Amino acid sequence: MSHSIHTLTVKQIISRVRQAFPNAPEAYIMSLINDATNEMGEYSQKSISAKVTLAADQMFYNIGDSATDSSSERMGINKIYRVDIMDNEGDYIQIPRVLDGEPLMFDITSESAGIKDPGD
Amino acid sequence: MASNIKYPEDQVLYFIRGDQLGLITTYSSSGETRTSRKAYQAIDHAVTDGLLIHYYGNPKRVTAITDTPDVDNLFHSSIVDYVKRCLYMDKAGRSGDPGAAQSSMALAATHDKKFNDTIKRFGSRKREKTGGTRAVVPANFT
Numbered sequence: 001m002s003h004s005i006h007t008l009t010v011k012q013i014i015s016r017v018r019q020a021f022p023n024a025p026e027a028y029i030m031s032l033i034n035d036a037t038n039e040m041g042e043y044s045q046k047s048i049s050a051k052v053t054l055a056a057d058q059m060f061y062n063i064g065d066s067a068t069d070s071s072s073e074r075m076g077i078n079k080i081y082r083v084d085i086m087d088n089e090g091d092y093i094q095i096p097r098v099l100d101g102e103p104l105m106f107d108i109t110s111e112s113a114g115i116k117d118p119g120d
Numbered sequence: 121m122a123s124n125i126k127y128p129e130d131q132v133l134y135f136i137r138g139d140q141l142g143l144i145t146t147y148s149s150s151g152e153t154r155t156s157r158k159a160y161q162a163i164d165h166a167v168t169d170g171l172l173i174h175y176y177g178n179p180k181r182v183t184a185i186t187d188t189p190d191v192d193n194l195f196h197s198s199i200v201d202y203v204k205r206c207l208y209m210d211k212a213g214r215s216g217d218p219g220a221a222q223s224s225m226a227l228a229a230t231h232d233k234k235f236n237d238t239i240k241r242f243g244s245r246k247r248e249k250t251g252g253t254r255a256v257v258p259a260n261f262t
Contacts, residue, residue, distance in 0.1 A: 008196035011185040016200045021207045026185065029203055033189060034181045036202035036235075040191050041178040043243045048177040053121075054143070054170035059162035061171065064139035070169050076178035080136060084172040085128035085143075092172045093128040101135030103144050103160040 041078060050075045059107030123167045124149050132163070143171070194246050198238040205231035 008016075014029050050069035052061060061067075063077045084092035124147070125131060131147040144160040154161070163170075179190035189199055208228035215221040238246070 005193055007188050007193040008199070009185070010182050010187050010189070013189075013196070013200055013203065014185065017203050017207065020204060021211075024207055030182060030185075032203045032206050033199055035206075036199045037179040037181065037189050037191055039202070040195055040198075040239055041176075043239050045176045045247065046179055046191065047174070049172060049174045051169040052171040052173065054163055054165075054167040056166045057162045057164055059144065060137075060140040060142050062139060063136070063141045063173075067139075075173070075175070076180075077173070077175045078178060079176045080141065080173055081176065082174035083134045083141070084174075085125065085132050086123040086167055086170045086172070087128050088123050088126050090122065095128050095132045095134055098133045098135040098144070101137050101142060103142075105158050105161055107162050 041076075048075070057107070121166045121168045121170075123170055124165055125163070133160070141173070192247055195239065195243075198235050201231040201235040201238070204228075205235060 010030060010033060013033060014024075014026060017024055017029055050073070051071075053070045063075070063080065065074075065076070067075050067077065069075050082094060083097070084094050087093050125145070132143060132145040135142045135144075143163055145163050146154060146159050147163070148154060149165050182189055189196060191199075205228050208224045208231065212221040212224035212228065215224060
């Protein structure tokens with residue numbers, strides 16, 4: 001059974017804001033709406049999953065603001081809570097997290113590539 | 121580019137260093153025996169879509185007035201509070217009249233409280249999708 005759900009579009013939000021601020025610029029309100037949803041992202045815990053292609057001999061993968069998935073979509077990661085790796089049958093299997101993250105051998109190439117990214 | 125790793129849960133580990141996710145494994149495609157010092161290395165073969173990450177992420181940004189904010193509809197009215205809070209603060213900053221500035225700041229504080237209550241204070245209760253009574257299955261010791 002489907003039923004309609006009440007949501008607000010940007011236009012309706014602007015309309016409500018203009019009850020108090022009739023001359024507020026549309027672009028500025030939209031910018032503030034994006035600030036609001038960003039702040040909500042810290043608390044409302046929007047759960048997302050993304051696939052990333054593994055490169056041979058690459059230890060580090062970018063998870064900063066500029067990081068993209070294998071469809072070139074920006075991921076926008078705040079907190080990672082689970083990681084899976086594809087096994088030899090094509091199924092995703094959860095892998096454990098190392099707490100200290102200090103393996104003896106380091107892949108300095110991919111680590112440096114990530115550090116140099118100024119957008120993150 | 122398929123995966124060769126049969127048991128990722130035993131052979132692959134991840135860790136997070138700032139803005140980077142590290143993947144290390146004891147698996148070797150060539151069957152090489154690794155010493156304990158160099159046991160953990162990067163995965164040695166490419167795998168299309170080989171990594172699946174589950175995370176809490178940023179909502180998509182709005183770009184047109186026909187867009188709907190990418191958050192639960194329970195929080196849509198809070199966006200109005202957030203925007204009004206900012207506009208009242210702007211108004212207080214612009215105002216040359218201390219009385220008008222004070223009343224703008226009071227209204228900004230009202231909207232700030234409403235936003236914070238909805239998102240931070242009661243947010244987890246609002247977004248919780250679990251309902252109904254809990255059924256507990258006792259452990260089977262046999």
